[in-house]
Amino acid sequence: MNDAATHLPPGAQLLGREWLGFDASGHALIRFQAQSAFTNRHGTIQGGFLAAMLDSATGICALAALTPELTAVTKSLDTRFLKPARVGAITAKARVTERTDRDMIVQAELVDAEGITVADATARLRIVARR
Structure with missing residues (x-):
């Protein structure tokens, strides 16, 4: 596991990000804490x-697949x-799903405490050397 995958920058701290590891099917699992401060006028998460x-989940999944450099x-x-x-835990x-020397595609879904998928995304990422 890449050390950077467990480092919590301020944005990840705000989202309550917690690295859980990998499940049996090889999916990276990341838990977030949706706060009441994140709600819109309907009382749901904006x-x-x-x-x-x-974005955080796809990025951290990509980091977990890369070498430290x-x-x-x-x-x-x-x-x-x-x-x-x-409001509450969202996993x-x-x-x-794809990787070349320079690029990576990562798919992710967000699942609430009742097991309902509330959102999903496909991220296209560029692989670069750390500075």
Whole structure:
């Protein structure tokens, strides 16, 4: 596991990100804590926070697949909002679906405490050397 995958920058701290490891099917599991401060006028989690969770999950999944001298930056994040998300724990399941020397595609979904998929995304990332 890449050390950078467990480092918590301020944005990850805000989202309550917690690395859980890999499940039996090889998906990276990352838990987030959706706070009441993240809600919109409907009382559900605002889509921008869900997109941030998906971006964080796909990025951390990519880092877990790379050697320590490499990192990845998001080029695009195609996000779909499927169901309203509530305050509380939201778990991301992410996996690398394609990889070349320079690029990686990672897919992720966000699942609420009741097992409902609330959003998903496909991220295209560029692999670069760490500075």
